[in-house]
Amino acid sequence: MSKVTTMKEAIAQLVNDGDTLAIEGFTHLICFAAAHEIIRQRKRDLTLCRLTPDLIYDQMIAAGCAKKLVFSYLGNPGVGSLHAVRRAVEKGIPAPLEVEEYSHFGMVGRFIAGAAKLPFYPVRTFAGSDIPSANPRIRRVDDPYGTGQIYVVPPLNPDVTILHVQRADERGNAHIWGLMGMQAEAAFAARRVIIVAERLVDEAVIRADPNRTVIPGLIVDAVVHEPYGAHPSYAQGYYDRDTQFYLAWDTLSRDHDTLLSWLDEWVYGLAGRAEYIQRMGPEVWQRLQPGEAWSGQVNYGQYPE
Amino acid sequence: MTEYTASEMMIAASARELAGARVVFVGIGLPNIACNLAQRTVAPDLELVYEAGVYGARPSRLPLSIGDPCLVAGATSVVSMPQLFQYYLQGGLIDVGFLGAAQIDRYGNLNTTVIGPYQKPKVRLPGSGGACEIALLARKVLIIARLNRRTFVDQLDFLTSPGHLTGGESRARLGDYGQGPTAVITDMGIFRFDEKTREMVLTSLHPGCKVEAVQERVSWPVWVAPDLAETEPPSPAELGIMRQELDPAGRYRQ
Numbered sequence: 001m002s003k004v005t006t007m008k009e010a011i012a013q014l015v016n017d018g019d020t021l022a023i024e025g026f027t028h029l030i031c032f033a034a035a036h037e038i039i040r041q042r043k044r045d046l047t048l049c050r051l052t053p054d055l056i057y058d059q060m061i062a063a064g065c066a067k068k069l070v071f072s073y074l075g076n077p078g079v080g081s082l083h084a085v086r087r088a089v090e091k092g093i094p095a096p097l098e099v100e101e102y103s104h105f106g107m108v109g110r111f112i113a114g115a116a117k118l119p120f121y122p123v124r125t126f127a128g129s130d131i132p133s134a135n136p137r138i139r140r141v142d143d144p145y146g147t148g149q150i151y152v153v154p155p156l157n158p159d160v161t162i163l164h165v166q167r168a169d170e171r172g173n174a175h176i177w178g179l180m181g182m183q184a185e186a187a188f189a190a191r192r193v194i195i196v197a198e199r200l201v202d203e204a205v206i207r208a209d210p211n212r213t214v215i216p217g218l219i220v221d222a223v224v225h226e227p228y229g230a231h232p233s234y235a236q237g238y239y240d241r242d243t244q245f246y247l248a249w250d251t252l253s254r255d256h257d258t259l260l261s262w263l264d265e266w267v268y269g270l271a272g273r274a275e276y277i278q279r280m281g282p283e284v285w286q287r288l289q290p291g292e293a294w295s296g297q298v299n300y301g302q303y304p305e
Numbered sequence: 306m307t308e309y310t311a312s313e314m315m316i317a318a319s320a321r322e323l324a325g326a327r328v329v330f331v332g333i334g335l336p337n338i339a340c341n342l343a344q345r346t347v348a349p350d351l352e353l354v355y356e357a358g359v360y361g362a363r364p365s366r367l368p369l370s371i372g373d374p375c376l377v378a379g380a381t382s383v384v385s386m387p388q389l390f391q392y393y394l395q396g397g398l399i400d401v402g403f404l405g406a407a408q409i410d411r412y413g414n415l416n417t418t419v420i421g422p423y424q425k426p427k428v429r430l431p432g433s434g435g436a437c438e439i440a441l442l443a444r445k446v447l448i449i450a451r452l453n454r455r456t457f458v459d460q461l462d463f464l465t466s467p468g469h470l471t472g473g474e475s476r477a478r479l480g481d482y483g484q485g486p487t488a489v490i491t492d493m494g495i496f497r498f499d500e501k502t503r504e505m506v507l508t509s510l511h512p513g514c515k516v517e518a519v520q521e522r523v524s525w526p527v528w529v530a531p532d533l534a535e536t537e538p539p540s541p542a543e544l545g546i547m548r549q550e551l552d553p554a555g556r557y558r559q
Contacts, residue, residue, distance in 0.1 A: 026357050026386060027372020051386075052434075073434035077370035078333045081431075089429045101418075103433035104356060105390045112387055124395050125438035127479045128467030134423050148480060178377045179357050180385045236374050243369045293378050 002170040003223045004200065007272060010222040011037045014192050019159040020047040022190065023056060026181030027077060028236060030056050031164035031196050033229035033273040039063040040267060049158060051107045051182060052077065055232065055249050058084040061097060062259045063267070068098040070156070072107045079246055083253040093256055101135055106153050111182050113155035114189025120152040127151065161190035163215065164230045166238060167205065168197040172220025175205075175212040177295075178236025184214050196224045198235050210300075226273050228285065239288040309539045310558050311492035313547060314511050315339075315449060317539035319403070319490045321347055322447050328352045329401045330394070330439055331362075333371050335449050336403035338551050345546050352381070354399060356435040358389045367552055390435070394442050402443030404436055404466060404486075405450055408458045411505050411525050413448060413468025413486035413498060415440065416461040423463060433465050440466035441482045448489040452522035459524045469503035476503070493519050495536060499528070509534040 005013075015021065015038060023031050035056045038046075042065075048057050049070040054077070060066055062084035069085065076082055088097035102110065109121035120141075132138040132151065140149045163183050168174040172195045176183060187193050195215060200223070206213055232245035253259050270276050277285070312335065319339035323329060324347040331340045331353050341364070344351045353362040357372040361381025368375055377383055384393075393399060406415035407430050417436055421427030440446055446468075450456055468486045469476045476485050489496040489505060493514040496505040507519060508530045520527045539547075552558065 027370050028357075028374070071432070073431050074429065075431035075434075077372065079369070086429045090426060101432055103437040104386070104435040105394075105438040108386050108390050123438075124482075125441055127441060127482065128464070128470050128476070129433075129437050130418070130423075130464040131433060131437060134418075134463075177383075178374065179359070179372055179383065181358065182386050184385060185387060234374055236377055241370070241373060246369065290374070 003172050003217070003220060004170050005222050005224060007033060007037045007196070007224045007226055010194050010224050011041055014194055014221055015043055015160050017043055018045045020049060021160050021162070022049040022158040022186045023162045024050060024182050024186040025164060025230070025233065026051060026179055027054075027241070028179035028181065028234060029164040029176065029183070029230050030054055030233035031162050031229055032056055032231060032233065033226045034162045034194065034196060035060050036267045036276070037272070038065060039263065049156060051104055053082060053085055055082070055246065058082045058249075058253060059263065059267075061085055061088050062094065062253070062256065063263055064094050066097060068100065070100045072102045072104045076246060076250055079250050083250075084256070084259060087256060100137065101131065102138065102153065103131060106131075106138065107156075108182065109153040110156035111185035111189055113153065114157040115185040118155060120154055122150045122152050125151065156189060158186065158190045160192045160194065161186045162194045162196065163187055164196045164235070165198070165215065166235055167199040167201045168195050168223055169201055169203045169206050169217070170223060171203070171217035172215065172223045173203070173206045173213055173217040174215040174220075175209065176214040177212060180214060187215050187219060192221045193219050194222045194224065195220050196226050196229050198227055198229070198238050200225045228277050229273055231280070234288070237290065239285065240290050242284070242288055307541055307544060309544055311511070312557055312559060313539050313544060314536065315490055315492055316342060316547060316557070317543045318495060318511075318536055319447060319449055320543070322488055322490065323348045323351060323401060326351060326400045328354060328399050330354050330356070330399045330403065330443055331371070332403045332405065333368070334405070335557055336405070337368065338547065338557055339449075340403070341551050342543060342546055345550070346543065354389070354393060356386070356389060358384045358386050360384065360393065367556065390438065394438060397442070397444075399439070399443040400445070402439035402446045404440060404446055404448050406448070406466070407456065408461050409448065409450055409456060409489065410458060410461050410468075412470060412472050412503055413489065413505065414461055414464050414470065415448070415466040415468060416463045418463040418465045420462050436466040440468065440485070444483045446483070446486040448486050450489065450491055452491045452493050452519060454522055454524050457523040469498060472503040473501070493522070504528055506530050507533065509536045511536045512538050
């Protein structure tokens with residue numbers, strides 16, 4: 001029953017050229033380890049979906065993995081531009097990039113519709129904005145109950161969704177705490193799901209706190225154990241967001257060749273995440289180590305026959 | 306007199322706009338400091354909401370991004386984004402939303418999408434994020450921006466987030482949404498919106514600033530209120546909180 005495999009194997013088996021892919025996680029739990037393996041395996045023509053493309057898609061787009069980007073906020077959060085995405089959109093470097101743009105709420109609606117297998121989803125946004133004129137997939141319908149018109153968005157059903165989680169068991173039942181973004185919807189909407197976990201735990205750990213199980217193993221195809229797999233994003237309680245890295249990326253990503261040599265050193269030149277962790281060095285992991293703030297415990301009760 | 310920077314003036318003026326507010330949708334940068342300052346001064350019951358899914362944040366440090374782990378630890382509630390956007394924002398629980406922009410027009414419409422044509426942009430900006438729905442669904446919106454002619458433009462290249470559209474009743478005709486922008490806080494003064502035309506009116510100048518200097522930095526003829534006021538400078542108490550508690554590194558002082 002175990003679905004545990006290596007990152008190399010999971011990406012090789014489950015991500016195909018031309019796939020629609022979502023590596024979700026809003027600032028939190030963004031699985032850079034998976035993105036780097038996709039870059040190493042030179043996957044091509046992907047349609048990349050995320051609310052915030054973040055550095056992860058900046059890297060994949062610079063590496064030439066993508067033909068299209070579906071998104072709602074195209075920035076390096078709190079820092080500035082995503083320079084590689086901008087180069088692709090403004091100058092076609094390394095290749096032209098098709099974009100399909102929503103607002104956050106629009107993307108939220110798309111993933112909900114995808115997960116719930118609905119034909120569309122109504123959202124009370126976009127009125128008066130130019131966004132629908134830039135994206136004909138955002139449409140208006142009459143409310144059958146007579147309150148007028150409402151904007152709707154189409155479902156988003158990725159071929160593959162990849163999520164990083166704090167802990168999972170070998171069947172893919174996964175606990176997430178902290179920011180939960182769109183993780184659940186992105187997973188339920190997908191045809192295939194890869195769970196990447198900071199810790200692999202016994203099923204009993206999951207069953208001891210079922211309210212925290214955001215993803216059931218039922219919808220999971222592969223489980224990968226990859227500590228620090230979200231760096232420079234973070235895992236609440238495990239390691240902090242590496243703001244130094246996000247700030248440094250602003251400089252090194254301004255030039256395509258400089259960015260490519262970064263990929264040579266940190267992605268193509270390494271066999272996997274274990275080497276990345278080693279190369280970053282213990283002082284980085286020391287710097288990102290948070291203090292402790294444990295939740296109180298709750299009593300689920302014991303109910304004998 | 307205590308020295309202060311234009312940014313500190315903007316932050317203090319923004320915080321005062323939150324007097325009496327209960328729930329604010331916080332953006333990163335200046336709005337983030339302004340909201341935290343308001344919580345320590347004019348709005349002690351203020352609840353900070355972050356689009357990443359946090360209600361009632363008590364950040365222990367100044368976060369670089371709106372998804373920082375310090376927003377989660379110690380918060381009242383952490384929810385998924387579908388809950389945040391549907392129940393909190395669309396559900397009408399947000400009193401004030403803070404927005405900035407690359408371009409603003411005289412009706413408070415905002416562009417954060419592109420400079421130049423959409424299909425072939427000269428500059429590809431970040432896009433909406435949550436701004437479009439905040440602009441529509443928060444009960445009111447505060448805009449923070451530094452004055453210059455590239456930002457305060459006669460005609461937007463793209464309308465990302467609706468303000469008062471073409472003025473008059475045009476926003477009301479959209480339907481049952483929030484009232485839109487009520488103030489634009491700049492580095493030289495504060496604009497509000499005329500009740501009838503919904504055009505920006507300069508209602509307050511920061512100490513030492515001149516109407517002529519404001520006009521030089523705005524692309525349309527600036528409408529000045531007959532009872533133009535002078536903004537109260539940041540108080541020693543406000544400056545103390547900003548410098549010692551909220552931004553000791555001085556990241557947002559300049």
